[in-house]
Amino acid sequence: xxxxxxxxxxxxxxxxxxxxxxxxxxxxxxxxxxxxxxxxxxxxxxxxxxxxxxxxxxxxxxxxxxxxxxxxxxxxxxxxxxxxxxxxxxxxxxxxxxxxxxxxxxxxxxxxxxxxxxxxxxxxxxxxxxxxxxxxxxxxxxxxxxxxxxxxxxxxxxxxxxxxxxxxxxxxxxxxxxxxxxxxxxxxxxxxxxxxxxxxxxxxxxxxxxxxxxxxxxxxxxxxxxxxxxxxxxxxxxxxxxxxxxxxxxxxxxxxxxxxxxxxxxxxxxxxxxxxxxxxxxxxxxxxxxxxxxxxxxxxxxxxxxxxxxxxxxxxxxxxxxxxx
Amino acid sequence: xxxxxxxxxxxxxxxxxxxxxxxxxxxxxxxxxxxxxxxxxxxxxxxxxxxxxxxxxxxxxxxxxxxxxxxxxxxxxxxxxxxxxxxxxxxxxxxxxxxxxxxxxxxxxxxxxxxxxxxxxxxxxxxxxxxxxxxxxxxxxxxxxxxxxxxxxxxxxxxxxxxxxxxxxxxxxxxxxxxxxxxxxxxxxxxxxxxxxxxxxxxxxxxxxxxxxxxxxxxxxxxxxxxxxxxxxxxxxxxxx
Numbered sequence: 001x002x003x004x005x006x007x008x009x010x011x012x013x014x015x016x017x018x019x020x021x022x023x024x025x026x027x028x029x030x031x032x033x034x035x036x037x038x039x040x041x042x043x044x045x046x047x048x049x050x051x052x053x054x055x056x057x058x059x060x061x062x063x064x065x066x067x068x069x070x071x072x073x074x075x076x077x078x079x080x081x082x083x084x085x086x087x088x089x090x091x092x093x094x095x096x097x098x099x100x101x102x103x104x105x106x107x108x109x110x111x112x113x114x115x116x117x118x119x120x121x122x123x124x125x126x127x128x129x130x131x132x133x134x135x136x137x138x139x140x141x142x143x144x145x146x147x148x149x150x151x152x153x154x155x156x157x158x159x160x161x162x163x164x165x166x167x168x169x170x171x172x173x174x175x176x177x178x179x180x181x182x183x184x185x186x187x188x189x190x191x192x193x194x195x196x197x198x199x200x201x202x203x204x205x206x207x208x209x210x211x212x213x214x215x216x217x218x219x220x221x222x223x224x225x226x227x228x229x230x231x232x233x234x235x236x237x238x239x240x241x242x243x244x245x246x247x248x249x250x251x252x253x254x255x256x257x258x259x260x261x262x263x264x265x266x267x268x269x270x271x272x273x274x275x276x277x278x279x280x281x282x283x284x285x286x287x288x289x290x291x292x293x294x295x296x297x298x299x300x301x302x303x304x305x306x307x308x309x310x311x312x313x314x315x316x317x318x319x320x321x322x323x324x325x
Numbered sequence: 326x327x328x329x330x331x332x333x334x335x336x337x338x339x340x341x342x343x344x345x346x347x348x349x350x351x352x353x354x355x356x357x358x359x360x361x362x363x364x365x366x367x368x369x370x371x372x373x374x375x376x377x378x379x380x381x382x383x384x385x386x387x388x389x390x391x392x393x394x395x396x397x398x399x400x401x402x403x404x405x406x407x408x409x410x411x412x413x414x415x416x417x418x419x420x421x422x423x424x425x426x427x428x429x430x431x432x433x434x435x436x437x438x439x440x441x442x443x444x445x446x447x448x449x450x451x452x453x454x455x456x457x458x459x460x461x462x463x464x465x466x467x468x469x470x471x472x473x474x475x476x477x478x479x480x481x482x483x484x485x486x487x488x489x490x491x492x493x494x495x496x497x498x499x500x501x502x503x504x505x506x507x508x509x510x511x512x513x514x515x516x517x518x519x520x521x522x523x524x525x526x527x528x529x530x531x532x533x534x535x536x537x538x539x540x541x542x543x544x545x546x547x548x549x550x551x552x553x554x555x556x557x558x559x560x561x562x563x564x565x566x
Contacts, residue, residue, distance in 0.1 A: 001439070065434060065435075066432050066434055067431070067432065067433020067434075067448070067452075067453025068433050071431075072432055074412035074413070074414075075412050075434070077412060077413055078408075078413050081408035081409070082409050082411045084409065084411040084436050085411035146436070149409075150409075150440055151516070152440070152441075220516075221442070221515050225515060226513055227381055227512070228335075228510050228511075229381065229383055229392055229526075229527075233385055234381055234382070234383045235383075236379065237382050239377070239379055240374075240377030240378050240379045241371075241374075241377065244371050245374070245377075246446075247444045250435065250438060250448070251444065316442040316443075317441070317442060317443060317444025318444075320396065320443075
């Protein structure tokens with residue numbers, strides 16, 4: 001497939017935004033259980049705003065993918081059958097809940113509403129955060145299923161696609177949370193850093209498994225089945241045109257194998273290896289800037305990762321556009 | 326239920342592209358139009374077509390055979406492009422099974438084209454919507470036309486009658502009979518999309534005939550050659566009564 005930069009930015013940006021929100025809420029839950037020091041409401045409010053900005057940037061990026069962005073509202077109608085439509089609903093739902101979560105913290109509306117078993121004070125932020133977490137996981141699922149539900153594109157048609165989107169989103173989000181808390185000077189850097197490393201390593205596992213899987217399989221159909229001529233020597237002589245078409249532009253990445261190998265090694269280094277080393281270094285050196293660098297490198301790596309994700313996909317329609325004599 | 330479809334006979338298609346040009350002519354000026362072109366008279370021309378004719382070669386020279394392969398939307402009975410559409414712009418008509426795009430609802434996200442394994446949807450770069458073969462829906466449903474013209478433009482244009490049009494759910498229709506009797510097959514059946522359009526394979530019409538069958542041994546009316554008297558002279562068998 002031809003990599004679409006609008007979609008690359010959409011998926012990576014909202015992944016980070018969702019992960020950051022999960023990080024904030026996880027931090028709040030840990031603080032509630034007295035496992036971590038409680039943070040100022042400002043920390044959560046600003047963090048939510050950063051998450052919201054990332055999600056909004058992703059939303060803006062997605063509009064560049066559309067031929068008619070002014071009709072985008074229509075995309076909410078077919079949620080019964082289309083994962084894309086479900087994403088269109090889940091994204092604003094998650095944004096709305098994250099906005100409410102930030103607002104509740106900003107205005108300090110965190111007086112306990114009631115107390116469960118005398119130990120667990122429940123306030124607005126806890127409830128809204130819980131709903132937001134559900135929405136965020138739902139959004140991860142919808143985004144990934146857009147690709148994982150296309151049964152013809154075998155490179156994507158796998159639960160590994162969902163796992164990759166989930167772990168890479170959470171990993172990069174927690175990485176940003178570590179950078180954010182380092183910037184704010186809070187004591188949560190090692191907490192967020194540890195979870196960022198764990199999620200990133202899970203992502204490494206699923207992403208490498210995906211790469212291995214995609215290097216092994218063969219397409220279910222071949223040219224014989226595509227044309228219906230079951231001859232052992234079947235070769236295309238003409239495509240029906242000489243100047244290219246939508247079919248030759250949209251479904252071919254047109255990059256050399258050498259470049260793709262380079263991109264693959266680059267993203268494996270930038271998403272998985274370098275950030276983990278940097279965050280460990282930051283822990284050792286108690287550095288405030290290294291987590292930010294770790295996140296920046298990981299995000300650039302994620303762009304390459306998503307680019308590679310598109311180039312991995314071999315569309316069966318390409319069988320009809322193999323050669324031109 | 327009616328399922329309109331084309332059956333394309335690869336045995337007689339000569340690859341003249343008349344179906345391509347007539348399709349473009351009809352549809353660019355009709356309900357589905359315009360089918361826009363970019364740089365049509367320049368280097369690297371490109372544009373929207375609903376129908377393309379490709380050419381394949383089987384075998385190794387000199388024992389080769391050329392296949393001209395017209396390729397358009399197959400109007401699947403279970404079209405994978407329809408449920409993925411987020412706006413409902415892609416739909417399959419209930420009454421005749423034709424898969425269509427509502428250009429006023431399409432947001433141009435191209436997701437349907439990703440979901441089609443046959444690559445028969447084409448994005449219009451100028452109108453920014455997805456387009457595809459309509460089976461000339463404005464023509465086949467136009468009751469003001471005489472019935473003989475209520476057919477897709479490509480079918481009417483084909484000089485070798487390689488394209489047959491009809492309802493594949495009606496067992497007595499031309500298309501059903503052709504599929505049944507001439508080995509009609511769908512493309513990429515592995516996916517289970519149940520394409521409605523079928524293709525008829527190359528057919529060899531050879532008869533087994535031996536040398537001795539070319540000369541009639543029994544030739545009572547002496548039609549083919551002057552009777553030659555055998556060495557032994559005329560017998561009763563040689564006399565025509």
